[in-house]
Amino acid sequence: MDFFIQLFTDPVAFWNSHTLLIAQIGINSIIASSMFIVLYSGQLSLAAPGFMAIGAYTSVLMDLHWHTPLALNLAAGVVLAGVVGVLVGLPVLRLRGVFLAIATIGFIEALRLGVILNLPITGEGLGLKNPTADPLGGINMVLVSLAVVLFIMWRLTKGRLGAAWAAIRQDELAALSQGIDVARYKMIAFVLSAILAGFAGGLEAHLNFFVDPGDQQYGVTRAVQILTFAVLGGSGHFLGPVVGALVVTTLPWVFQQAHDYINIVTGVFLIAVIVFRPQGIVGRGGLAIVRPAWWPRRARVSAPSPG
Amino acid sequence: MDQQLLNAIFIGSIYALFAVGYTLVFGVLDILNLAHSAVFMFGAAITYSMVVNHGLPFWVACIVGIAACAVMGLVIEHVCLRPLRRRRAPPIAALISTVGLALIIVAAIEQGQTGSLFAWLWVDGPNSVAFPAGTIPNPTWHVGDLTLEASKVAIIPISIALMLVLGYVIRYTQVGRGLRAVAENPRAARLMGLDVDRMISLTLVISSALGGLAGILFGVALSDISPYIGRDNVEVRGLAVIVLGGMGSIPGAVIGGYLLGLIEVLALVVLGSNARGGVAFAALFLMLVLRPQGLFGAQLRERI
Known part of the structure; x- marks a missing residue:
């Protein structure tokens, strides 16, 4: 609760501490927007972490070895992610549904x-050390990028x-x-999603002093x-993934009382x-909550039918 | 090399047993049950806990572990799948709900420490443990330069027998005909008077019990039981196995399991230990690109 109280009573302190x-x-x-593009075009691709890794490693390695400016590093990561996106997309986009998901997991x-x-x-x-990372200063760039995206x-x-x-x-x-x-539009979606993921990966690497090749970072998890x-968040509207990212990322702060049991709370949530x-938080039906089959039905008062 | 080949067969049996349950659910429901690897871990963890913390004999603990997994199968069906089916939600929704359940199962074991809410399930937190020596009689033989441990050798007949029984049940019994009918066309099956929901519950129970048993065998043979054995060892490899054999095909999953064991051991021998994981996934990727129906997709047209 403290989380929300601070957000509304003292936004400046909230910004500084969070x-x-x-x-x-x-x-x-x-990254969720990058996933959104492929889902919106009907493809269940899970390739995003791979392209993030490409963006992150390209940008950090260029910085480490050639000391090039950040914008150039990010651009290089994005271009490489796009190229790999084309190369991976050519063979896998014939696959549908779960098969595409598994092939991209393989990738x-x-x-x-x-x-x-x-x-x-x-x-x-x-992993790689990234001494020029800027965790606090990078936030403006992140927010501007998000707005553009x-x-x-x-x-x-x-x-x-x-x-x-x-x-x-x-x-x-x-x-x-x-x-x-169809093939062309699917490819456009896949490559755009790869580019966006590569950009997000590079940006994320810029916020961390360490590039970690773990499963939590660039793997299936x-x-x-x-x-x-x-x-x-809802994959039918462009705001859905953003809402989803916001809600899921803040869960541990919202349910601070859960402490160690936070993953159980997340799972239940x-x-x-x-x-x-089922359509997600943002989607058809406004904010109506679908009644699951086992939920008790409200007693209906039957009015006499006219005639 | 011979020893490595033998290891390929042990680990392949476990992959196969795990993947049979995975593919059974996919065959009947067209849904990937992402909680399956958590159930695998759950079986091993419960059995360990029953032996070490509750003092049950090993065989009784195994039964308790498998029964707990079967119940977990019912939980998956009633909490994650049935409400979504009733809503005619897209299959992708079931991915999320089963991931949610997997999170809960893993977190419950991970947080099981003395004095915590889940101490009755598990007390070793995130640590890796092994059955204390002597829990299971484990005679070891030396044949030529091969070392045969009973706990590993036993995996082979157990898994093959179970998979044969499952194959028989699905092919020749009334229940099996029901399952195949639901897999073929749930609507038509319902019109023929089949209780589709009950068939699906049964599928989840069988699948989860097999997954749990695979977990127990893994824990015994590799002396490694922790909240992460499912995620680290079989979560993605299980996908590779069912793709290699052809999605939804049980014989395919069995052969895919042994094939993956073999590929990994070959990669280990030829390319060194670092390449092991990468090669398996490269094989998965190539398989899907070159032959998405799996090795046996063409011959085995009928599902499960």
Whole structure:
């Protein structure tokens, strides 16, 4: 409760004491938006942590070895993530649903366990130190990026591209028969999502003094967490993933009393939200909560029918 | 090398047993049950706890552990899957709800310490433990330069027998016909008078009991029981196994399990220990790209 009280009574102190949390929410929102693009076009891709790793390692390695400016490092990470996105997308985008999800899991784990943990330049399992990180100063950049990303998402989902993606998501065959180049639009979504994830990865690396190749960071655990942001928040509206990232990231602060049992609270929360609102927090039906089958029905007063 | 090959068969049996339950749920429901690896861990943890903290004999503890997992299967169905099915939610929603349950199960074991809420389940917190020596008779034989430990060798007949029994049940019994009917078309199965919900509950119970047993065998053979054995050892490898064999195919999962064991051991011998994990996932990726229906997808058209 203290969390909310401080947020409303003393926003300045809240900002100062929770800067890192706010930055993490911003980063998570950007990554969730990257997941949103693929989900919005009907593809269950879990590749985001792989592209984040590419963005993060590229940018930190350039900084370590060539001392190039941050903007250039981020740009290089984004370009590389995009290129790898094309190379990975070409073979895997024929796959659908769970198969695509598993193939992209194969990609991120092959990248993490096979490449990152075996190359001397990436520090193998030990990770990389990033002495020029700027945890507190980076927050403005994160918030500005988030605003730009949200604006782009808004325009994308309102435009031709978004309409094509929505059509493909709802019925691929129907979209094809309407003359939509399904393969091309899927590829655009996949590569855009890779680019965004690469950017978020680079940005996140800039906020931490250490690049950690662990499962929580660039592995399946992270992929599932990002999927949770997007699905819980609602994958039909561009604001959904941001709301999801905000809610899930702040849970440990909101339920401070739970202490060590926070994961149990999170689990119960995930199940409760998805059962009561399968479409996500932001989505069809305004704020109505769907009544699960086992919930007691309200006694209905039957009025005599006219006539 | 021979010893490594033997290890491939041990670990392959465990992968296969784990993946059979995974693929059974996918075959019947078209849903990935992401809580399956947590159930795997739960079985091992409960059995350990029953032996060490509650003083039950090993065999009784095994039964308690498997029964606890079967009950967990019912929990998965009633809490995570059935409410969503009633709402006709997209399959992706079930991913999130089963992840939620997995979080709860792992956290409950992780937080089990003396004096905590879950002390009756587990008292070793996040630590890795092993059954104390002497809990299970474990004679060891030396054949040539091979070392055969009973606890490892026993895995092979146990898993093969169970998988044969499951295959028989699904192929030749009334219950099996029901399961196959639900897998083929739930709507038609309901119209034929099948209790679809009950069939699905049964699927989850069988699947979770097998997952729990795989966990117990893993804990006994590798002397490693911790809240993270599911996540670290079988969560993603289980996916690799069911993809290698063809999603939803039980014989495919069995062969996929042994195949993955073999691939990993070969990678270990040829490329060294660091490459082991990477090679398995590269194989998974290539398999999906080159032959998404799995090794046996073409022949085994009928599901489960």
